[in-house]
Amino acid sequence: MSNNSKSKALGAFLKSRRYRLQPGQAGIRHLQGQRRTPGLRREEVAMLAGVSATYYTWLEQGREVTASREIIENIGKALQLTHDELVHLIQLWNPNETTTVSSTHTKLNLQWQNIMDQLTYPSFISNERAEVLAWNRAANEVIMDFSSLSASERVMIRLLFVDPGLRNRMVNWEEFASYSVAVFRTYYDKHLGDLWFEETVEQLRVESIEFDTMWKQHKIQLKKVNRVSFHIPDAVEAVSYDINSLASIVDHPGLHICIYTPVL
Known part of the structure; x- marks a missing residue:
């Protein structure tokens, strides 16, 4: 930058x-x-x-x-x-900020998928673009059928606003979407000049009035434990999860393991 x-x-x-x-x-x-x-x-x-x-x-x-x-x-x-x-x-x-290792790693590492397969709770690995790179069966069942999507479609910030199925299943959609936009804005500003970020934001602002409104608020938020609730098929009540984000995978500090832990 x-x-x-x-x-x-x-x-x-x-x-x-x-x-x-x-x-x-x-x-x-x-x-x-x-x-x-x-x-x-x-x-x-x-x-x-x-x-x-x-x-x-x-x-x-x-x-x-x-x-x-x-x-x-x-x-x-x-x-x-x-x-x-x-x-x-x-x-x-900070004019002397050191250049960080690229946080936009986009290729799937088979070891990451092995890690996901060992986890019982809905989990996925994403980068600072919010691209989902690896996920487990529970994530397919609870969050989104990632396996049915192409790599270019597996972008959580876009899915939140353009996928009606995900939105309808998510009980606290507006609160979670606002948080997600604020986190994405932090990464957008970190990667100023990156065409992928610029094109993604411009496209979303056209596709979603709600995204455009939230984007204009210029909120900033670092990742934190956040709660989300879903309507689960065959479940009498909505199920809530705390999303724990574990950062720094191998040599890619911009990658995050997102684990959806059920709230008891």
Whole structure:
């Protein structure tokens, strides 16, 4: 990712977080008169962060200006970023970030399938593109019949929005979809300039109004234990699972084993 791309992504992220934060939440007294800005003004963020308005404006405009980690963290605090959002902001800012091993491994390793076959709970292995590379029988039965799909179709972020069967089986679809978009957005920003990510997002924004709405919110979320509930055939009640994501497989730290553990 070039420094220019990072600067623009950082600026867009700051702007989205500024729009989200209301004056009252930031302890800023709202004076009479209509505010044209949806959230805080740039000058207000600058004041809260202890930097000049011009300096903050340049950051938000995506200009390549020098900023210390302390300044970036102060801006993060001013915008009341969550822990995950602050981590994301620092990664966008850090000009000395080392290049990571490619996280978009797409070829199936037979050993990975052997691992999946040994697991009883619904499980699959995916990469940062949300492509499902290996899965077990339980995943076919509970989540999606991955075996019936081509490799290009086995992309969880797309299936969530374009496959009506998956959506109808998922009890808490909206909550889980919002979380998934936020995680995918984190990887999208990490791989700025990657045509696969860009084309996938543009296609989904056209295909799904809901995806487009969630994407515009610019939420950021690192992977965490998350809960999802499914309507299972022949089951009287919906079955809930906690999704545990185990990262770093062999030499591919961007791969994740997702294990759906039943909630007792």
